[in-house]
C-alpha cells in the first residue's frame with residue numbers, strides 16, 4: 001500500500017502499518033487498551049474527537065505552510081454566533097499566539113526548517129511501520145512539533161509505581177526512537193539522526209522548548225517497543241483475544257458487570 005497525506009490516517013493504512021500512536025493505543029501503561037484499540041482499528045468504535053486535536057492540526061498546518069487552506073476548510077474554527085461571529089474562536093486565536101512565539105525564535109525556526117510532513121515506512125520487529133516527520137533535514141536532523149498544556153506536570157505511572165515527566169508519560173521517547181530507526185533504515189545509513197522535539201505550551205503566555213534525544217535514548221526507546229511488540233502483533237493479527245481495560249471510553253461504553261467488587265479494590269493508585 002502506497003501512503004500519501006490523504007490516506008496516512010485511514011483505516012486501511014492502520015491495518016497495513018503499525019504507527020507509534022497505534023502501538024501505544026494497545027498498551028495500558030500509555031493509557032491504551034487492547035480491546036479499544038482493536039475496536040477502533042476495525043471501525044467498530046469511533047473515538048470522540050477532542051478539541052485539542054484540532055489545535056494540534058492548526059499548529060501543524062502552520063508548520064507545513066498550509067494554514068490558510070486549513071482555515072478555509074474548517075469553518076468550525078470560527079465563532080458562528082454572538083458578538084464574535086466570524087472571528088476565530090478564542091482557543092485558535094491563542095494558537096496564533098503560540099505560532100507567534102515559535103516564529104519569533106530563530107533557533108526554533110532553524111529546528112523546524114526543511115521538508116514538511118515527510119512520510120516514511122520501514123520494517124521493524126518483523127512488521128511494517130509508518131511515520132510522518134513534521135520537519136526533516138536529510139542527513140542533519142528531524143523535528144516533531146508538539147502543543148502541550150504545560151511541560152512541568154508530573155504523572156503517576158501505576159504500573160511502575162513512579163512519577164514520570166510528560167515525555168515518558170506520553171511515550172514521546174518511544175516515538176522519537178521509532179522515527180529515528182525508520183528514518184535510518186529509509187535513508188540506508190548506519191547511524192541515527194538526532195531526534196528533536198519542538199514543544200510549545202498552551203499557557204498564557206506560552207512556554208516553548210527544543211528537546212533532543214541521544215543514541216542511548218533511542219536504544220532505550222526501541223528496547224521498550226521490543227518488550228511489548230510480540231503481544232501487540234499477536235493481538236492485532238487476531239491470534240489472541242484482546243484484553244479489556246474496563247476504564248477507557250470503549251470499555252465504558254460496552255461495559256456489563258460480571259463481578260461485584262469489594263470496596264477495597266478502589267485504591268487511590
Ligand SMILES: [Zn+2]
Nearest residue numbers: 033245248251
Ligand atoms: Zn478499555
